[in-house]
Each structure stands twice: as C-alpha cells, then as structure tokens.
Amino acid sequence: MHLPVNSEEPQIMHIDLNSCFATVEQQARPLLRGQPLGITNRISPHCCVIAASYEAKTRGVKVGMRLDEARQLIPELIMIETDPPKYHWVYQNLMRIMLSYSPAVTMKSVDEGVIDFHGTRSNINQRSLSDIGHEIKKRLKDDLGCWMRCNIGIAPNRFLAKLAASLRKPDGLDIIDHTNLRQTLSGLKLTDLNGIAERNQARLNAQGIMTPLQFLDAPSNLLRRQVFRSICGEDWYQRLRGHEIDDYDSGVTRMVGRQFVLDDMQPTDQVVRSRLAYLCETTGVKLRYRGLCAQGIMVHVKYASGDAWYERKMFKTTFFSNAEVYRRATLLFNKRPRDAYEREIGVTCYNLSPSNISQISLLEEVNREVWLTQAVDTINERYGEFTITSLNSAISKDIVTQKVPFGSTRYFELLN
Amino acid sequence: MENTIELNKDVNIIAYYFRGQGRPKCFPKKMEFDGKQVVFTETGLRHPTHKGQRMIHVFDMTDGQADYRLEFDAEELSWKLLYMADMRYASAR
Numbered sequence: 001m002h003l004p005v006n007s008e009e010p011q012i013m014h015i016d017l018n019s020c021f022a023t024v025e026q027q028a029r030p031l032l033r034g035q036p037l038g039i040t041n042r043i044s045p046h047c048c049v050i051a052a053s054y055e056a057k058t059r060g061v062k063v064g065m066r067l068d069e070a071r072q073l074i075p076e077l078i079m080i081e082t083d084p085p086k087y088h089w090v091y092q093n094l095m096r097i098m099l100s101y102s103p104a105v106t107m108k109s110v111d112e113g114v115i116d117f118h119g120t121r122s123n124i125n126q127r128s129l130s131d132i133g134h135e136i137k138k139r140l141k142d143d144l145g146c147w148m149r150c151n152i153g154i155a156p157n158r159f160l161a162k163l164a165a166s167l168r169k170p171d172g173l174d175i176i177d178h179t180n181l182r183q184t185l186s187g188l189k190l191t192d193l194n195g196i197a198e199r200n201q202a203r204l205n206a207q208g209i210m211t212p213l214q215f216l217d218a219p220s221n222l223l224r225r226q227v228f229r230s231i232c233g234e235d236w237y238q239r240l241r242g243h244e245i246d247d248y249d250s251g252v253t254r255m256v257g258r259q260f261v262l263d264d265m266q267p268t269d270q271v272v273r274s275r276l277a278y279l280c281e282t283t284g285v286k287l288r289y290r291g292l293c294a295q296g297i298m299v300h301v302k303y304a305s306g307d308a309w310y311e312r313k314m315f316k317t318t319f320f321s322n323a324e325v326y327r328r329a330t331l332l333f334n335k336r337p338r339d340a341y342e343r344e345i346g347v348t349c350y351n352l353s354p355s356n357i358s359q360i361s362l363l364e365e366v367n368r369e370v371w372l373t374q375a376v377d378t379i380n381e382r383y384g385e386f387t388i389t390s391l392n393s394a395i396s397k398d399i400v401t402q403k404v405p406f407g408s409t410r411y412f413e414l415l416n
Numbered sequence: 417m418e419n420t421i422e423l424n425k426d427v428n429i430i431a432y433y434f435r436g437q438g439r440p441k442c443f444p445k446k447m448e449f450d451g452k453q454v455v456f457t458e459t460g461l462r463h464p465t466h467k468g469q470r471m472i473h474v475f476d477m478t479d480g481q482a483d484y485r486l487e488f489d490a491e492e493l494s495w496k497l498l499y500m501a502d503m504r505y506a507s508a509r
Binding site for chain 1: 465
C-alpha cells in the first residue's frame, strides 16, 4: 500500500538545548565562555567527556572521548565536573516555558523536549510555530541568561521535528513539511537520521538503499520484509513520510539500580563494601521515590583484570528498605570471586511492583521496618539527604555523589 | 573541579533588589572578603537548591577577572563564598 507524505501543517516542535551541560556552565561562569570546555561526572585521567562546548567540538572533541584523548587534541581543554542542581533548574525553566504553550509536553531527556500543538487554544495555534519558536529562544535567554541557546525543529511528526532541530547547530530553527521534505533529505547521509547507525545503514545498503531519498522512496514491503524483517520497516516507512508513530509513553520502570566505578585502584574489602552499602541505600531511595518494591536483585562486579561477574536472585518476599536491599545484595556479593581487584560494582533491583508500604501487616516486625524507613525518610527529607545513614555507607557519601541521569528525567528531583 | 579554589567562607555582601515581574529579585553587587572588595559585573546563573527543607539560593557571579560562587541561606539570611575560579589558575593546570 502506498502512503502519501503527510501534508498536514506542522504541529510538533522539538526543542534541544545546545551542548546543554557545557552551555549551562558557560552561562554560569562567564570566564568559560568562548573556551574549549568539557564536562565529566568525576575528574580522573581516564574520565569520559559527557558534554563538550562548541569551541571544543569544532576542534574535534566528541562526547564519549576520554580526557587523555581530548587533551591530545586540545591541551588547554578545561574539564569540570557536573553540577546537577544547576541543570535541574534549567530543565525546570525549559519545561515551564514549554508548558506555557501547550499541556502536551514530553521531556525526552534532560535537555530536550517536544511540544505537541494539536488542539491548543486559538490564541496559540493561530500564530505561526516559527514565531513561537523565536519567542521560546528569546524567553530562554531572558529567563536564564544570554549564553543559553537552543535548536528548534518543527515538523508534522516527532522524528522529522528532531531531524529539523539537528540541521543547523547551534541556535537553529528549521521547519520540515511536505513541501521541503525531499529537498531536506537530499542533503543528508543515512546516518544523519536519528535511529540509523552503522548496523541499520548496512542493512539498508545491502538492499541498494544508499541515501535518505532512496530510503524515502523504498516501498513498505521491501522495508518490512527484506531490510528490517520486522514491523520496524513499516514504522520507518510511516516515520519518513511525516506520520506520527513515536507518540507513546514507555515510562514503565522495570529495573532500579546504581553502579559505580571505584575511586581506588586497589580497594580494600572494607572500601568496596562501603561503596556497595551506599549504592544499596540510593537504590532503596529510588525504589521508594517511585512507589515500588522489588522481588529480585542482581549484583555485578567488573575486575581490573577485565573479567566480569554477576549473580542474581529472586526472593519470595518483596523489599523496599535500604537495609533489606543491602542485606540481600550482600548475600550475593559474598559469592564473588576474589582473584583480582574490583573496578566497578553495581546493584540492580528487578521484578518491581507497586509498593504495599501503606498496608499494615499482621506481622509486627514488618510494620516496624516500614515505620522505621518512613521515619528515616522524613528526617532526611527535612534536614537533608543522608542526615541519617548507615555507618557503612557514611564514608562513601562524599565520594559516590549523585550524577546526572541520561535519557530519562525520572529521578531528577532526587538530585537536589 | 580542577580550576577552582574552594573557600567556603562567610562573606559580607551588598545586594541590589529589583522588583521584577511579580516579585522582588535579589542580586549581589559587592563582596568583602580577606580585606578585599570585589565588585560583580555580571550574574552568570542563579538557581535554588535545598539542604533538607532549607532553601539555598546559589549565585554564580563574575567580576571580569574571576568567577565566584555564592550561597544565600534564605533561613539564616547569610552569604557564603563557596569557591572562586580564576582563569589563569585554570589554564595553568
């Protein structure tokens, strides 16, 4: 079946903050403006650049590069650590601005979001989205500072809006609709499309599809049966034509956990257990923040030798308290091989279900655990996180700091 | 952070208050510490954060020579200089 290109007036706006963390740091610290700047979660010789300023990007620094590699390209590169409360504030402001235009706002990550203008009030939707886009750029500068810039893409669906937002960086505003779709795609490579990396490119190339235009012209059957061999082919067929198929919420939490690359190259058993206790404590906090309890737990260890080990177990009873997460994680952790020094440890809780913490149990000891956990949470909420903490994890709380979550803003409130 | 000098000192601040849209806004203008006066020329970013239920306002300021981070404790009404970042220091590292 042939599906025509969606000729609807574009109603989807994708907003993407440019090099978000680096731009926010340059906004906060004016002397960093115009300087090559890298952001990392914890500075060490082998740490990884998680955001780079445009000045660093133009000189070859890429996100994911190690600090020593980046310093080979730019010896004077300034590297600073993330400051989550600052990004949280910018995120809140961006969301506030977006929500003032439409209630249908989806934050895709810390630094990007989508506004759906379908069905908005007449005083909004009678203006051109291009005008609204320029107004959003201005409000971002007025509310946060003159260095803040964002890319805006406007299109009939989320995929093309994101593509439009990536066309001219930094500070671009582009519209893709049925009139310029072919022209826009003709100037791009397959890997410029969000979701097409080397493997998908190879699949397309194997069927003679070498450019985005050929991808657009490929029939649905070819994409579904020969290229992707799944419903994904049909999805791509519709997506490229401007029809919306990405408007769904995948916000079901299946796992909650934390991992940490150890700060000591030759950690003692006491240090590793302390870090583990801290990870368990923050995992417990995350569980309760989401109103969940878990039944399964997994512990993984990566060793300095390059080996890795993991163990997981499903329990008959559910758990949610920090102490229980730690107790059960320790049962598994004690089974680990001890042939080499640990480099990374992690704890993951799975098989999650809504918490029954408000249900009074017939068993007194269960009630005592619930009341104690609630009392500790209340005190920590009032006087600051880790005001009451286990002695085991206390020495780790200044070392294993909370970091910026990527791809999701589910735990952003916990970073304050 | 590698290009910062941590200080964590109480400081005296002269602040300006502007009535913006709806509510007054406060910006530090002058700071005294270690017998020196620093006149701020630009506010980088102001963001609120919490210590428990205490509201803390964090101001990132500059005087054109160095960047300063100040904290205003809204409960104690006190100012603290958390760190300063000097570009000469930054490039030397």
